[in-house]
Amino acid sequence: MVFIMGAQIGLGIIALPSDLAEISGHDGWISCLIGGILAILSTAALLFLLGKYDNKSILDINIFLYGKVIGKMFNIIFILYVYVSSILALNLFTATISSIVLREIPSSILETFIFIPTYYLVWHGLKVLSKFSSVILFVIFSMIIYFFSIFRYFNADFLLPIGEEGIVPILQGVFPSIIGFLGYELIAFVYPYVTDKEKAIKYVTLGNVLTTLFFMTVILMTTGILGERMLETILFPLFYISGILKAPVLERLDLYFVAFWFPIMASTLRANYFVAYKGVALLFHKENKKGFYLIFSIVTLIIAQMISKVIRIKQYRQIFGVAGIGITCFILFSLVFSFINKKGMVEE
Numbered sequence: 001m002v003f004i005m006g007a008q009i010g011l012g013i014i015a016l017p018s019d020l021a022e023i024s025g026h027d028g029w030i031s032c033l034i035g036g037i038l039a040i041l042s043t044a045a046l047l048f049l050l051g052k053y054d055n056k057s058i059l060d061i062n063i064f065l066y067g068k069v070i071g072k073m074f075n076i077i078f079i080l081y082v083y084v085s086s087i088l089a090l091n092l093f094t095a096t097i098s099s100i101v102l103r104e105i106p107s108s109i110l111e112t113f114i115f116i117p118t119y120y121l122v123w124h125g126l127k128v129l130s131k132f133s134s135v136i137l138f139v140i141f142s143m144i145i146y147f148f149s150i151f152r153y154f155n156a157d158f159l160l161p162i163g164e165e166g167i168v169p170i171l172q173g174v175f176p177s178i179i180g181f182l183g184y185e186l187i188a189f190v191y192p193y194v195t196d197k198e199k200a201i202k203y204v205t206l207g208n209v210l211t212t213l214f215f216m217t218v219i220l221m222t223t224g225i226l227g228e229r230m231l232e233t234i235l236f237p238l239f240y241i242s243g244i245l246k247a248p249v250l251e252r253l254d255l256y257f258v259a260f261w262f263p264i265m266a267s268t269l270r271a272n273y274f275v276a277y278k279g280v281a282l283l284f285h286k287e288n289k290k291g292f293y294l295i296f297s298i299v300t301l302i303i304a305q306m307i308s309k310v311i312r313i314k315q316y317r318q319i320f321g322v323a324g325i326g327i328t329c330f331i332l333f334s335l336v337f338s339f340i341n342k343k344g345m346v347e348e
Contacts, residue, residue: 006267007183035177
C-alpha cells in the first residue's frame, strides 16, 4: 500500500492543483475524483489479470500472451517506460528543490546527492524500500493537521457554484488527474514479491482510495484558499499554502513542510528506479551483481543530467502522462486478450 502511495503522491500532487485550475477552474476536484475512480478500476483490472497467473509479473505474462519475440519487445517497452520515468522523476525532484530551497547549488551536484540514498535503498530491496516509504503516512497526517490550522482562511465561495465550468472542461481535467495517479501500474512488476496475494487487492485499492482522498483534499484546500485565478499562476501551490501560517518559535513552517516532503518525492523516484533496475537486470540476467548495478546507476545519473538541460517540468508531466496512460491501456488490452490466449494461466 505504501509502495503504491509513495509512487503516486510524491510528485503527483505538487503541481496538479494549478494544472486543474487552468483547465477545469474551481471544479478541478471533480476531475480529480473521476481520475481517482478510473485509477481504482484500472488497478482492479490489473490485479485481476495478475491473479490469473501463478505468481507471475507482467514480464512473464507478456511472454505467455504474445510469444517470446513480441513478448520480449513489449517487455523492453515496459522497462524503458519505467526507466525513463525514474530519470524524469529525478529531474523533477531536483528542479523542485532548486526552485524552492537550494537555488544556488548547481543542479548536477544536487542531483547526485539526491540519487545517493536512492542507490542505497534500491540495492537493499523492496522490503527496505517500502519500510522507508511508510513515512508517507506520517507526512499525510501532519498535512491534514496543518489544513485544520489554516481552515479559517478557507473560502467556500471559491468553489461555488459546483459544476459551473461545464462537462467538457471537467472531462478535460481528467487527463492531468490520471497523470497524478500514475504509479499504480508498477504493481504489475512487483506483484510476485507480495507474499499474501489474497490481501493484495484490498491494500492496493485502499492505497488508491487514500491517494484520491488526499489529492481531493489538497485541491479543495488550495482552491478554497487561493481561488482558481491565483491558483493557476502558482507552479507548486501545495508548497505555497504551507507558508501561510506563521508559528511562534518555529516561524516559517513552509521550510519544515518542504523538508518533510523530500522523502515523499524520493519515494516516487525510488519506486520507479527499483522496477527499472530489476527489469533490466532480469533482461540481461544480472540480478544481484554489484558491478552491474553500479554501472547502471552511473549511466542513469549521466543520462539524467543530460536530459535535465532540455526537458522542463511541464514537458516532463506531458511525456510521463502520455506514456503511463499508454502502458495502462496496453495492460488492459492484455487482460482482454488473456480470455483468448489462456497459456500459462492457473487452472481453476
